[in-house]
Amino acid sequence: MKASAVRGHLDGLLLSVLESGPLHGYAVITAVQERSNGVLELRKGTIYPALNKLERLGLLRSVWEADGERRRRCYELTDAGRRSLAEERSVWREFTAAIGSVLEPAPGPGHAT
Amino acid sequence: MKASAVRGHLDGLLLSVLESGPLHGYAVITAVQERSNGVLELRKGTIYPALNKLERLGLLRSVWEADGERRRRCYELTDAGRRSLAEERSVWREFTAAIGSVLEPAPGPGHAT
DNA sequence: TACCTATAGATCGGCAGCCAACCTATTGGC
């Protein structure tokens, strides 16, 4: 399953894997993949623009880390990012509850008793 | 919440509300709205093309019902539609499980047992 | 030394899918 399916919830995923500590872009991809048991395969063309957008919005902050000659851009949650993550989680629950109640209506004990 | 949020799952919603019997387009909108407790507000510009597509795919069949001078197009699930609905539900569960495990990781009792 | 692959960052055009805006027509209230 690729990110096209997660349309609208990508930001939440990115914020979520950064909650436990800073990661660089490439590691974000593998973190999402691992935490979803290999189901979610985000692409570079998907996350780099998304991470940049989140930084522009002030939800992330980034620092260039030097690993020898190699440079890696590490992203970290800001306070606003943490608040946004909480909000995304709340929206996610509302969203799944709404779709779920249409897609899989409770079989209902409604046959009287 | 509008259908832009349900991107990719709209077909499942439509098939689902038609599971318990035929409905015309306008009634599909209200059915989805009711079953989601008013949360999901689909638009006409969203569902009519979608219902047509589902009929083209053989998942629905439609009949024009005459209510006096008024004509209403009623949609009904086909066998293929029922199979597709089952598939959509399965995809939905996989999808929510995947996003959920990234977005709200189990706090984990992982301290051994 | 040269070459290949994995890692790492980034950009951009393309496309899929939902939506707002718009049009037509009937029914019913005032």
Added chain:
DNA sequence: GCCAATAGGTTGGCTGCCGATCTATAGGTA
């Protein structure tokens, strides 16, 4: 006669993820 609600429909447009493509370093290997 007029307006709102109900009912069906089309079309251009926007948003957001993806594939393709580019650059560069590190490490293996021959």
